[in-house]
Amino acid sequence: MTLVLTLQPDDPTPPYQQVRRQLADLITAGLLGPGDRLPPLRQLAGDLGVAVGTVGRAYRELEQEGLLTSRRGGGTRVAAHARAPEGGRRQLLEGMAAEFVARARTLGFTDEEIIVALGRQLPS
Amino acid sequence: MTLVLTLQPDDPTPPYQQVRRQLADLITAGLLGPGDRLPPLRQLAGDLGVAVGTVGRAYRELEQEGLLTSRRGGGTRVAAHARAPEGGRRQLLEGMAAEFVARARTLGFTDEEIIVALGRQLPS
DNA sequence: GGCTTTGTGTCAAGCCCTCGGCACAAGCTA
DNA sequence: TAGCTTGTGCCGAGGGCTTGACACAAAGCC
Structure with a gap:
Protein backbone atom coordinates (compact mmCIF):
# COMPACT_ATOMS: atom_id res chain seq x y z
CA MET A 1 0.00 0.00 0.00
CA ALA A 79 11.68 -5.66 11.47
CA ALA A 80 10.79 -9.34 11.53
CA HIS A 81 9.98 -9.33 15.23
CA ALA A 82 8.10 -6.06 15.10
CA ARG A 83 4.69 -7.57 15.60
CA ALA A 84 2.83 -6.06 18.49
CA PRO A 85 3.22 -8.12 21.66
CA GLU A 86 -0.02 -10.08 21.92
CA GLY A 87 -3.00 -7.85 21.43
CA GLY A 88 -1.05 -4.68 20.90
CA ARG A 89 -3.47 -3.73 18.19
CA ARG A 90 -6.41 -3.83 20.55
CA GLN A 91 -4.47 -2.10 23.29
CA LEU A 92 -3.56 0.72 20.94
CA LEU A 93 -7.19 1.39 20.10
CA GLU A 94 -8.36 1.11 23.68
CA GLY A 95 -5.63 3.47 24.78
CA MET A 96 -6.78 6.00 22.22
CA ALA A 97 -10.39 5.58 23.32
CA ALA A 98 -9.54 5.92 27.00
CA GLU A 99 -7.49 9.02 26.31
CA PHE A 100 -10.32 10.63 24.37
CA VAL A 101 -12.97 9.86 26.98
CA ALA A 102 -10.77 11.01 29.86
CA ARG A 103 -10.04 14.32 28.17
CA ALA A 104 -13.70 14.93 27.42
CA ARG A 105 -14.67 14.17 31.01
CA THR A 106 -12.09 16.52 32.50
CA LEU A 107 -13.59 19.21 30.31
CA GLY A 108 -16.93 18.68 32.02
CA PHE A 109 -18.73 16.75 29.32
CA THR A 110 -21.18 14.14 30.49
CA ASP A 111 -21.12 10.58 29.22
CA GLU A 112 -24.36 11.22 27.40
CA GLU A 113 -22.89 14.19 25.57
CA ILE A 114 -19.89 12.11 24.60
CA ILE A 115 -22.08 9.32 23.27
CA VAL A 116 -24.16 11.76 21.25
CA ALA A 117 -21.05 13.35 19.72
CA LEU A 118 -19.69 9.93 18.78
CA GLY A 119 -23.02 8.97 17.27
CA ARG A 120 -22.56 11.68 14.70
CA GLN A 121 -19.25 10.18 13.63
CA LEU A 122 -20.11 6.53 13.69
CA PRO A 123 -23.04 4.87 11.91
CA SER A 124 -24.29 3.04 14.98
CA MET B 1 -13.26 25.42 41.61
CA ALA B 79 -12.49 37.92 29.82
CA ALA B 80 -16.08 39.03 29.83
CA HIS B 81 -16.63 38.23 26.18
CA ALA B 82 -14.78 34.95 26.35
CA ARG B 83 -17.82 32.78 26.00
CA ALA B 84 -17.58 30.42 23.11
CA PRO B 85 -19.34 31.76 20.01
CA GLU B 86 -22.68 29.97 19.96
CA GLY B 87 -22.27 26.29 20.52
CA GLY B 88 -18.51 26.32 20.91
CA ARG B 89 -18.86 23.84 23.70
CA ARG B 90 -20.56 21.34 21.44
CA GLN B 91 -18.17 22.03 18.59
CA LEU B 92 -15.20 21.40 20.83
CA LEU B 93 -16.48 17.97 21.79
CA GLU B 94 -17.47 17.04 18.26
CA GLY B 95 -14.08 18.12 17.01
CA MET B 96 -12.42 15.88 19.55
CA ALA B 97 -14.69 12.99 18.59
CA ALA B 98 -14.10 13.48 14.88
CA GLU B 99 -10.36 13.61 15.42
CA PHE B 100 -10.38 10.41 17.43
CA VAL B 101 -12.51 8.49 14.94
CA ALA B 102 -10.50 9.70 11.96
CA ARG B 103 -7.23 8.65 13.55
CA ALA B 104 -8.57 5.23 14.42
CA ARG B 105 -9.84 4.72 10.89
CA THR B 106 -6.57 5.66 9.25
CA LEU B 107 -4.95 3.03 11.46
CA GLY B 108 -7.18 0.45 9.88
CA PHE B 109 -9.67 -0.06 12.68
CA THR B 110 -13.22 -0.82 11.64
CA ASP B 111 -16.17 1.10 13.00
CA GLU B 112 -17.23 -1.98 14.91
CA GLU B 113 -13.88 -2.21 16.63
CA ILE B 114 -14.05 1.47 17.54
CA ILE B 115 -17.54 1.06 19.01
CA VAL B 116 -16.43 -1.92 21.05
CA ALA B 117 -13.42 -0.07 22.41
CA LEU B 118 -15.59 2.88 23.38
CA GLY B 119 -18.09 0.59 25.04
CA ARG B 120 -15.42 -0.38 27.54
CA GLN B 121 -14.94 3.24 28.49
CA LEU B 122 -18.54 4.40 28.54
CA PRO B 123 -21.41 2.77 30.45
CA SER B 124 -23.74 2.58 27.47
C1' DG C 1 32.91 -3.80 -13.29
C1' DG C 2 30.41 0.57 -13.20
C1' DC C 3 26.49 3.18 -11.92
C1' DT C 4 22.66 4.16 -9.07
C1' DT C 5 20.25 3.92 -4.89
C1' DT C 6 20.15 4.29 -0.05
C1' DG C 7 21.23 4.93 4.74
C1' DT C 8 24.72 7.11 7.80
C1' DG C 9 27.63 10.63 9.57
C1' DT C 10 29.37 15.15 10.14
C1' DC C 11 29.36 20.19 10.33
C1' DA C 12 27.99 25.13 11.04
C1' DA C 13 24.24 28.02 11.34
C1' DG C 14 19.95 29.61 12.95
C1' DC C 15 15.66 29.46 15.39
C1' DC C 16 12.69 28.36 19.28
C1' DC C 17 12.00 27.36 24.07
C1' DT C 18 13.22 27.34 28.86
C1' DC C 19 15.55 28.79 32.79
C1' DG C 20 16.86 31.85 36.65
C1' DG C 21 17.23 36.13 38.15
C1' DC C 22 16.30 40.76 38.61
C1' DA C 23 13.86 45.11 38.35
C1' DC C 24 9.70 47.67 37.60
C1' DA C 25 4.75 49.21 37.52
C1' DA C 26 0.12 48.88 38.87
C1' DG C 27 -3.51 47.17 41.75
C1' DC C 28 -5.00 45.52 46.29
C1' DT C 29 -5.04 45.52 51.39
C1' DA C 30 -4.27 46.81 56.12
C1' DT D 1 0.41 55.86 53.63
C1' DA D 2 3.02 51.58 53.59
C1' DG D 3 3.50 47.00 52.26
C1' DC D 4 2.21 43.05 49.73
C1' DT D 5 0.69 40.93 45.54
C1' DT D 6 0.78 40.40 40.73
C1' DG D 7 1.82 40.87 35.91
C1' DT D 8 5.44 42.56 32.74
C1' DG D 9 9.90 43.27 30.82
C1' DC D 10 14.63 42.31 30.11
C1' DC D 11 18.95 39.68 30.08
C1' DG D 12 22.37 35.89 29.36
C1' DA D 13 22.89 31.10 29.22
C1' DG D 14 21.84 26.59 27.74
C1' DG D 15 19.56 22.93 25.20
C1' DG D 16 16.82 20.91 21.50
C1' DC D 17 15.42 20.79 16.63
C1' DT D 18 15.86 21.83 11.76
C1' DT D 19 18.21 23.11 7.80
C1' DG D 20 21.43 22.56 3.91
C1' DA D 21 25.30 20.63 2.27
C1' DC D 22 28.73 17.34 1.74
C1' DA D 23 31.18 12.91 2.01
C1' DC D 24 31.10 8.00 2.74
C1' DA D 25 29.78 2.95 2.77
C1' DA D 26 26.96 -0.81 1.52
C1' DA D 27 23.46 -2.95 -1.34
C1' DG D 28 21.12 -3.46 -5.77
C1' DC D 29 20.94 -3.08 -10.91
C1' DC D 30 22.61 -3.30 -15.78
Missing part, protein backbone atom coordinates in the same frame (compact mmCIF):
# COMPACT_ATOMS: atom_id res chain seq x y z
CA THR A 2 0.99 3.61 -0.36
CA LEU A 3 2.12 5.00 2.93
CA VAL A 4 0.09 7.99 4.06
CA LEU A 5 2.18 10.13 6.37
CA THR A 6 1.27 13.71 7.09
CA LEU A 7 2.82 16.57 8.98
CA GLN A 8 0.74 19.15 10.82
CA PRO A 9 2.50 22.51 10.53
CA ASP A 10 0.56 24.11 13.38
CA ASP A 11 1.42 21.22 15.66
CA PRO A 12 4.28 22.23 17.95
CA THR A 13 5.42 18.62 18.06
CA PRO A 14 8.79 18.25 16.32
CA PRO A 15 8.38 16.74 12.83
CA TYR A 16 10.72 13.83 13.52
CA GLN A 17 8.52 12.94 16.49
CA GLN A 18 5.37 13.07 14.38
CA VAL A 19 6.90 10.74 11.81
CA ARG A 20 8.23 8.45 14.49
CA ARG A 21 4.89 8.17 16.23
CA GLN A 22 2.85 7.64 13.08
CA LEU A 23 5.12 4.85 11.89
CA ALA A 24 5.06 3.18 15.29
CA ASP A 25 1.27 3.30 15.34
CA LEU A 26 1.02 1.90 11.82
CA ILE A 27 3.20 -1.03 12.82
CA THR A 28 1.35 -1.67 16.07
CA ALA A 29 -1.99 -1.48 14.27
CA GLY A 30 -0.79 -4.05 11.77
CA LEU A 31 -1.08 -1.86 8.68
CA LEU A 32 2.66 -2.29 8.31
CA GLY A 33 3.88 -5.84 8.70
CA PRO A 34 7.33 -7.44 8.99
CA GLY A 35 9.27 -7.07 5.75
CA ASP A 36 7.25 -4.16 4.43
CA ARG A 37 9.48 -1.54 2.92
CA LEU A 38 9.35 2.08 3.94
CA PRO A 39 9.93 5.00 1.57
CA PRO A 40 13.58 5.99 1.02
CA LEU A 41 14.82 8.78 3.25
CA ARG A 42 15.09 11.33 0.47
CA GLN A 43 11.70 10.52 -1.00
CA LEU A 44 9.81 10.77 2.28
CA ALA A 45 11.73 13.87 3.23
CA GLY A 46 10.83 15.45 -0.09
CA ASP A 47 7.16 14.54 0.23
CA LEU A 48 6.93 15.95 3.74
CA GLY A 49 9.02 19.00 2.93
CA VAL A 50 11.63 18.37 5.59
CA ALA A 51 15.37 17.75 5.56
CA VAL A 52 16.80 14.29 5.05
CA GLY A 53 18.30 14.27 8.51
CA THR A 54 14.89 14.83 10.05
CA VAL A 55 13.37 11.68 8.58
CA GLY A 56 16.65 9.90 9.18
CA ARG A 57 16.37 10.57 12.85
CA ALA A 58 12.87 9.06 12.98
CA TYR A 59 14.07 5.92 11.18
CA ARG A 60 17.13 5.63 13.39
CA GLU A 61 15.20 5.86 16.64
CA LEU A 62 12.65 3.32 15.47
CA GLU A 63 15.46 0.98 14.55
CA GLN A 64 16.96 1.35 18.01
CA GLU A 65 13.58 0.30 19.39
CA GLY A 66 13.68 -2.79 17.21
CA LEU A 67 10.73 -1.84 15.01
CA LEU A 68 12.76 -1.24 11.85
CA THR A 69 15.87 -2.56 10.16
CA SER A 70 17.93 -0.31 7.93
CA ARG A 71 20.68 -1.27 5.51
CA ARG A 72 22.69 1.01 3.27
CA GLY A 73 21.50 0.53 -0.25
CA GLY A 74 18.86 -1.88 0.89
CA GLY A 75 16.38 0.57 2.27
CA THR A 76 14.45 0.43 5.51
CA ARG A 77 11.97 -2.29 6.33
CA VAL A 78 9.76 -3.32 9.20
CA THR B 2 -9.65 24.37 41.94
CA LEU B 3 -7.96 24.49 38.59
CA VAL B 4 -6.52 21.19 37.49
CA LEU B 5 -3.68 21.78 35.09
CA THR B 6 -1.10 19.16 34.37
CA LEU B 7 2.11 18.95 32.38
CA GLN B 8 3.23 15.80 30.60
CA PRO B 9 7.01 15.64 30.80
CA ASP B 10 7.35 13.08 28.01
CA ASP B 11 5.24 15.24 25.72
CA PRO B 12 7.51 17.11 23.32
CA THR B 13 4.96 19.94 23.20
CA PRO B 14 6.42 23.08 24.81
CA PRO B 15 5.03 23.60 28.33
CA TYR B 16 3.68 27.04 27.55
CA GLN B 17 1.70 25.51 24.69
CA GLN B 18 0.26 22.82 26.93
CA VAL B 19 -0.89 25.38 29.47
CA ARG B 20 -2.25 27.63 26.77
CA ARG B 21 -4.26 24.86 25.16
CA GLN B 22 -5.66 23.48 28.39
CA LEU B 23 -6.85 26.88 29.52
CA ALA B 24 -8.43 27.62 26.15
CA ASP B 25 -10.26 24.30 26.25
CA LEU B 26 -11.50 24.89 29.79
CA ILE B 27 -12.92 28.25 28.75
CA THR B 28 -14.50 26.91 25.58
CA ALA B 29 -16.00 24.01 27.48
CA GLY B 30 -17.51 26.41 29.97
CA LEU B 31 -15.69 25.13 33.05
CA LEU B 32 -14.12 28.56 33.28
CA GLY B 33 -16.55 31.42 32.88
CA PRO B 34 -16.17 35.19 32.49
CA GLY B 35 -14.75 36.78 35.63
CA ASP B 36 -13.25 33.57 36.99
CA ARG B 37 -9.81 34.19 38.40
CA LEU B 38 -6.79 32.18 37.36
CA PRO B 39 -3.92 31.26 39.67
CA PRO B 40 -1.18 33.87 40.03
CA LEU B 41 1.76 33.41 37.72
CA ARG B 42 4.17 32.44 40.45
CA GLN B 43 1.80 29.99 42.08
CA LEU B 44 0.93 28.14 38.89
CA ALA B 45 4.56 28.15 37.81
CA GLY B 46 5.54 26.68 41.17
CA ASP B 47 2.86 23.98 41.00
CA LEU B 48 3.84 22.96 37.49
CA GLY B 49 7.55 23.21 38.16
CA VAL B 50 8.25 25.67 35.40
CA ALA B 51 9.63 29.19 35.25
CA VAL B 52 7.43 32.23 35.75
CA GLY B 53 8.07 33.41 32.23
CA THR B 54 6.72 30.18 30.84
CA VAL B 55 3.30 30.53 32.42
CA GLY B 56 3.45 34.24 31.71
CA ARG B 57 3.75 33.56 28.04
CA ALA B 58 0.69 31.33 28.07
CA TYR B 59 -1.35 34.02 29.85
CA ARG B 60 -0.10 36.72 27.52
CA GLU B 61 -0.99 34.87 24.34
CA LEU B 62 -4.44 34.01 25.65
CA GLU B 63 -4.96 37.66 26.50
CA GLN B 64 -4.01 38.65 22.97
CA GLU B 65 -6.69 36.25 21.75
CA GLY B 66 -9.20 37.99 23.97
CA LEU B 67 -9.82 35.04 26.28
CA LEU B 68 -8.15 36.55 29.34
CA THR B 69 -7.62 39.96 30.88
CA SER B 70 -4.54 40.60 32.98
CA ARG B 71 -3.84 43.54 35.30
CA ARG B 72 -0.79 44.12 37.38
CA GLY B 73 -1.68 43.51 40.98
CA GLY B 74 -5.17 42.46 40.00
CA GLY B 75 -4.42 39.01 38.72
CA THR B 76 -5.63 37.32 35.57
CA ARG B 77 -9.27 36.59 34.90
CA VAL B 78 -11.38 35.13 32.13
Whole structure:
Protein backbone atom coordinates (compact mmCIF):
# COMPACT_ATOMS: atom_id res chain seq x y z
CA MET A 1 0.00 0.00 0.00
CA THR A 2 0.99 3.61 -0.36
CA LEU A 3 2.12 5.00 2.93
CA VAL A 4 0.09 7.99 4.06
CA LEU A 5 2.18 10.13 6.37
CA THR A 6 1.27 13.71 7.09
CA LEU A 7 2.82 16.57 8.98
CA GLN A 8 0.74 19.15 10.82
CA PRO A 9 2.50 22.51 10.53
CA ASP A 10 0.56 24.11 13.38
CA ASP A 11 1.42 21.22 15.66
CA PRO A 12 4.28 22.23 17.95
CA THR A 13 5.42 18.62 18.06
CA PRO A 14 8.79 18.25 16.32
CA PRO A 15 8.38 16.74 12.83
CA TYR A 16 10.72 13.83 13.52
CA GLN A 17 8.52 12.94 16.49
CA GLN A 18 5.37 13.07 14.38
CA VAL A 19 6.90 10.74 11.81
CA ARG A 20 8.23 8.45 14.49
CA ARG A 21 4.89 8.17 16.23
CA GLN A 22 2.85 7.64 13.08
CA LEU A 23 5.12 4.85 11.89
CA ALA A 24 5.06 3.18 15.29
CA ASP A 25 1.27 3.30 15.34
CA LEU A 26 1.02 1.90 11.82
CA ILE A 27 3.20 -1.03 12.82
CA THR A 28 1.35 -1.67 16.07
CA ALA A 29 -1.99 -1.48 14.27
CA GLY A 30 -0.79 -4.05 11.77
CA LEU A 31 -1.08 -1.86 8.68
CA LEU A 32 2.66 -2.29 8.31
CA GLY A 33 3.88 -5.84 8.70
CA PRO A 34 7.33 -7.44 8.99
CA GLY A 35 9.27 -7.07 5.75
CA ASP A 36 7.25 -4.16 4.43
CA ARG A 37 9.48 -1.54 2.92
CA LEU A 38 9.35 2.08 3.94
CA PRO A 39 9.93 5.00 1.57
CA PRO A 40 13.58 5.99 1.02
CA LEU A 41 14.82 8.78 3.25
CA ARG A 42 15.09 11.33 0.47
CA GLN A 43 11.70 10.52 -1.00
CA LEU A 44 9.81 10.77 2.28
CA ALA A 45 11.73 13.87 3.23
CA GLY A 46 10.83 15.45 -0.09
CA ASP A 47 7.16 14.54 0.23
CA LEU A 48 6.93 15.95 3.74
CA GLY A 49 9.02 19.00 2.93
CA VAL A 50 11.63 18.37 5.59
CA ALA A 51 15.37 17.75 5.56
CA VAL A 52 16.80 14.29 5.05
CA GLY A 53 18.30 14.27 8.51
CA THR A 54 14.89 14.83 10.05
CA VAL A 55 13.37 11.68 8.58
CA GLY A 56 16.65 9.90 9.18
CA ARG A 57 16.37 10.57 12.85
CA ALA A 58 12.87 9.06 12.98
CA TYR A 59 14.07 5.92 11.18
CA ARG A 60 17.13 5.63 13.39
CA GLU A 61 15.20 5.86 16.64
CA LEU A 62 12.65 3.32 15.47
CA GLU A 63 15.46 0.98 14.55
CA GLN A 64 16.96 1.35 18.01
CA GLU A 65 13.58 0.30 19.39
CA GLY A 66 13.68 -2.79 17.21
CA LEU A 67 10.73 -1.84 15.01
CA LEU A 68 12.76 -1.24 11.85
CA THR A 69 15.87 -2.56 10.16
CA SER A 70 17.93 -0.31 7.93
CA ARG A 71 20.68 -1.27 5.51
CA ARG A 72 22.69 1.01 3.27
CA GLY A 73 21.50 0.53 -0.25
CA GLY A 74 18.86 -1.88 0.89
CA GLY A 75 16.38 0.57 2.27
CA THR A 76 14.45 0.43 5.51
CA ARG A 77 11.97 -2.29 6.33
CA VAL A 78 9.76 -3.32 9.20
CA ALA A 79 11.68 -5.66 11.47
CA ALA A 80 10.79 -9.34 11.53
CA HIS A 81 9.98 -9.33 15.23
CA ALA A 82 8.10 -6.06 15.10
CA ARG A 83 4.69 -7.57 15.60
CA ALA A 84 2.83 -6.06 18.49
CA PRO A 85 3.22 -8.12 21.66
CA GLU A 86 -0.02 -10.08 21.92
CA GLY A 87 -3.00 -7.85 21.43
CA GLY A 88 -1.05 -4.68 20.90
CA ARG A 89 -3.47 -3.73 18.19
CA ARG A 90 -6.41 -3.83 20.55
CA GLN A 91 -4.47 -2.10 23.29
CA LEU A 92 -3.56 0.72 20.94
CA LEU A 93 -7.19 1.39 20.10
CA GLU A 94 -8.36 1.11 23.68
CA GLY A 95 -5.63 3.47 24.78
CA MET A 96 -6.78 6.00 22.22
CA ALA A 97 -10.39 5.58 23.32
CA ALA A 98 -9.54 5.92 27.00
CA GLU A 99 -7.49 9.02 26.31
CA PHE A 100 -10.32 10.63 24.37
CA VAL A 101 -12.97 9.86 26.98
CA ALA A 102 -10.77 11.01 29.86
CA ARG A 103 -10.04 14.32 28.17
CA ALA A 104 -13.70 14.93 27.42
CA ARG A 105 -14.67 14.17 31.01
CA THR A 106 -12.09 16.52 32.50
CA LEU A 107 -13.59 19.21 30.31
CA GLY A 108 -16.93 18.68 32.02
CA PHE A 109 -18.73 16.75 29.32
CA THR A 110 -21.18 14.14 30.49
CA ASP A 111 -21.12 10.58 29.22
CA GLU A 112 -24.36 11.22 27.40
CA GLU A 113 -22.89 14.19 25.57
CA ILE A 114 -19.89 12.11 24.60
CA ILE A 115 -22.08 9.32 23.27
CA VAL A 116 -24.16 11.76 21.25
CA ALA A 117 -21.05 13.35 19.72
CA LEU A 118 -19.69 9.93 18.78
CA GLY A 119 -23.02 8.97 17.27
CA ARG A 120 -22.56 11.68 14.70
CA GLN A 121 -19.25 10.18 13.63
CA LEU A 122 -20.11 6.53 13.69
CA PRO A 123 -23.04 4.87 11.91
CA SER A 124 -24.29 3.04 14.98
CA MET B 1 -13.26 25.42 41.61
CA THR B 2 -9.65 24.37 41.94
CA LEU B 3 -7.96 24.49 38.59
CA VAL B 4 -6.52 21.19 37.49
CA LEU B 5 -3.68 21.78 35.09
CA THR B 6 -1.10 19.16 34.37
CA LEU B 7 2.11 18.95 32.38
CA GLN B 8 3.23 15.80 30.60
CA PRO B 9 7.01 15.64 30.80
CA ASP B 10 7.35 13.08 28.01
CA ASP B 11 5.24 15.24 25.72
CA PRO B 12 7.51 17.11 23.32
CA THR B 13 4.96 19.94 23.20
CA PRO B 14 6.42 23.08 24.81
CA PRO B 15 5.03 23.60 28.33
CA TYR B 16 3.68 27.04 27.55
CA GLN B 17 1.70 25.51 24.69
CA GLN B 18 0.26 22.82 26.93
CA VAL B 19 -0.89 25.38 29.47
CA ARG B 20 -2.25 27.63 26.77
CA ARG B 21 -4.26 24.86 25.16
CA GLN B 22 -5.66 23.48 28.39
CA LEU B 23 -6.85 26.88 29.52
CA ALA B 24 -8.43 27.62 26.15
CA ASP B 25 -10.26 24.30 26.25
CA LEU B 26 -11.50 24.89 29.79
CA ILE B 27 -12.92 28.25 28.75
CA THR B 28 -14.50 26.91 25.58
CA ALA B 29 -16.00 24.01 27.48
CA GLY B 30 -17.51 26.41 29.97
CA LEU B 31 -15.69 25.13 33.05
CA LEU B 32 -14.12 28.56 33.28
CA GLY B 33 -16.55 31.42 32.88
CA PRO B 34 -16.17 35.19 32.49
CA GLY B 35 -14.75 36.78 35.63
CA ASP B 36 -13.25 33.57 36.99
CA ARG B 37 -9.81 34.19 38.40
CA LEU B 38 -6.79 32.18 37.36
CA PRO B 39 -3.92 31.26 39.67
CA PRO B 40 -1.18 33.87 40.03
CA LEU B 41 1.76 33.41 37.72
CA ARG B 42 4.17 32.44 40.45
CA GLN B 43 1.80 29.99 42.08
CA LEU B 44 0.93 28.14 38.89
CA ALA B 45 4.56 28.15 37.81
CA GLY B 46 5.54 26.68 41.17
CA ASP B 47 2.86 23.98 41.00
CA LEU B 48 3.84 22.96 37.49
CA GLY B 49 7.55 23.21 38.16
CA VAL B 50 8.25 25.67 35.40
CA ALA B 51 9.63 29.19 35.25
CA VAL B 52 7.43 32.23 35.75
CA GLY B 53 8.07 33.41 32.23
CA THR B 54 6.72 30.18 30.84
CA VAL B 55 3.30 30.53 32.42
CA GLY B 56 3.45 34.24 31.71
CA ARG B 57 3.75 33.56 28.04
CA ALA B 58 0.69 31.33 28.07
CA TYR B 59 -1.35 34.02 29.85
CA ARG B 60 -0.10 36.72 27.52
CA GLU B 61 -0.99 34.87 24.34
CA LEU B 62 -4.44 34.01 25.65
CA GLU B 63 -4.96 37.66 26.50
CA GLN B 64 -4.01 38.65 22.97
CA GLU B 65 -6.69 36.25 21.75
CA GLY B 66 -9.20 37.99 23.97
CA LEU B 67 -9.82 35.04 26.28
CA LEU B 68 -8.15 36.55 29.34
CA THR B 69 -7.62 39.96 30.88
CA SER B 70 -4.54 40.60 32.98
CA ARG B 71 -3.84 43.54 35.30
CA ARG B 72 -0.79 44.12 37.38
CA GLY B 73 -1.68 43.51 40.98
CA GLY B 74 -5.17 42.46 40.00
CA GLY B 75 -4.42 39.01 38.72
CA THR B 76 -5.63 37.32 35.57
CA ARG B 77 -9.27 36.59 34.90
CA VAL B 78 -11.38 35.13 32.13
CA ALA B 79 -12.49 37.92 29.82
CA ALA B 80 -16.08 39.03 29.83
CA HIS B 81 -16.63 38.23 26.18
CA ALA B 82 -14.78 34.95 26.35
CA ARG B 83 -17.82 32.78 26.00
CA ALA B 84 -17.58 30.42 23.11
CA PRO B 85 -19.34 31.76 20.01
CA GLU B 86 -22.68 29.97 19.96
CA GLY B 87 -22.27 26.29 20.52
CA GLY B 88 -18.51 26.32 20.91
CA ARG B 89 -18.86 23.84 23.70
CA ARG B 90 -20.56 21.34 21.44
CA GLN B 91 -18.17 22.03 18.59
CA LEU B 92 -15.20 21.40 20.83
CA LEU B 93 -16.48 17.97 21.79
CA GLU B 94 -17.47 17.04 18.26
CA GLY B 95 -14.08 18.12 17.01
CA MET B 96 -12.42 15.88 19.55
CA ALA B 97 -14.69 12.99 18.59
CA ALA B 98 -14.10 13.48 14.88
CA GLU B 99 -10.36 13.61 15.42
CA PHE B 100 -10.38 10.41 17.43
CA VAL B 101 -12.51 8.49 14.94
CA ALA B 102 -10.50 9.70 11.96
CA ARG B 103 -7.23 8.65 13.55
CA ALA B 104 -8.57 5.23 14.42
CA ARG B 105 -9.84 4.72 10.89
CA THR B 106 -6.57 5.66 9.25
CA LEU B 107 -4.95 3.03 11.46
CA GLY B 108 -7.18 0.45 9.88
CA PHE B 109 -9.67 -0.06 12.68
CA THR B 110 -13.22 -0.82 11.64
CA ASP B 111 -16.17 1.10 13.00
CA GLU B 112 -17.23 -1.98 14.91
CA GLU B 113 -13.88 -2.21 16.63
CA ILE B 114 -14.05 1.47 17.54
CA ILE B 115 -17.54 1.06 19.01
CA VAL B 116 -16.43 -1.92 21.05
CA ALA B 117 -13.42 -0.07 22.41
CA LEU B 118 -15.59 2.88 23.38
CA GLY B 119 -18.09 0.59 25.04
CA ARG B 120 -15.42 -0.38 27.54
CA GLN B 121 -14.94 3.24 28.49
CA LEU B 122 -18.54 4.40 28.54
CA PRO B 123 -21.41 2.77 30.45
CA SER B 124 -23.74 2.58 27.47
C1' DG C 1 32.91 -3.80 -13.29
C1' DG C 2 30.41 0.57 -13.20
C1' DC C 3 26.49 3.18 -11.92
C1' DT C 4 22.66 4.16 -9.07
C1' DT C 5 20.25 3.92 -4.89
C1' DT C 6 20.15 4.29 -0.05
C1' DG C 7 21.23 4.93 4.74
C1' DT C 8 24.72 7.11 7.80
C1' DG C 9 27.63 10.63 9.57
C1' DT C 10 29.37 15.15 10.14
C1' DC C 11 29.36 20.19 10.33
C1' DA C 12 27.99 25.13 11.04
C1' DA C 13 24.24 28.02 11.34
C1' DG C 14 19.95 29.61 12.95
C1' DC C 15 15.66 29.46 15.39
C1' DC C 16 12.69 28.36 19.28
C1' DC C 17 12.00 27.36 24.07
C1' DT C 18 13.22 27.34 28.86
C1' DC C 19 15.55 28.79 32.79
C1' DG C 20 16.86 31.85 36.65
C1' DG C 21 17.23 36.13 38.15
C1' DC C 22 16.30 40.76 38.61
C1' DA C 23 13.86 45.11 38.35
C1' DC C 24 9.70 47.67 37.60
C1' DA C 25 4.75 49.21 37.52
C1' DA C 26 0.12 48.88 38.87
C1' DG C 27 -3.51 47.17 41.75
C1' DC C 28 -5.00 45.52 46.29
C1' DT C 29 -5.04 45.52 51.39
C1' DA C 30 -4.27 46.81 56.12
C1' DT D 1 0.41 55.86 53.63
C1' DA D 2 3.02 51.58 53.59
C1' DG D 3 3.50 47.00 52.26
C1' DC D 4 2.21 43.05 49.73
C1' DT D 5 0.69 40.93 45.54
C1' DT D 6 0.78 40.40 40.73
C1' DG D 7 1.82 40.87 35.91
C1' DT D 8 5.44 42.56 32.74
C1' DG D 9 9.90 43.27 30.82
C1' DC D 10 14.63 42.31 30.11
C1' DC D 11 18.95 39.68 30.08
C1' DG D 12 22.37 35.89 29.36
C1' DA D 13 22.89 31.10 29.22
C1' DG D 14 21.84 26.59 27.74
C1' DG D 15 19.56 22.93 25.20
C1' DG D 16 16.82 20.91 21.50
C1' DC D 17 15.42 20.79 16.63
C1' DT D 18 15.86 21.83 11.76
C1' DT D 19 18.21 23.11 7.80
C1' DG D 20 21.43 22.56 3.91
C1' DA D 21 25.30 20.63 2.27
C1' DC D 22 28.73 17.34 1.74
C1' DA D 23 31.18 12.91 2.01
C1' DC D 24 31.10 8.00 2.74
C1' DA D 25 29.78 2.95 2.77
C1' DA D 26 26.96 -0.81 1.52
C1' DA D 27 23.46 -2.95 -1.34
C1' DG D 28 21.12 -3.46 -5.77
C1' DC D 29 20.94 -3.08 -10.91
C1' DC D 30 22.61 -3.30 -15.78
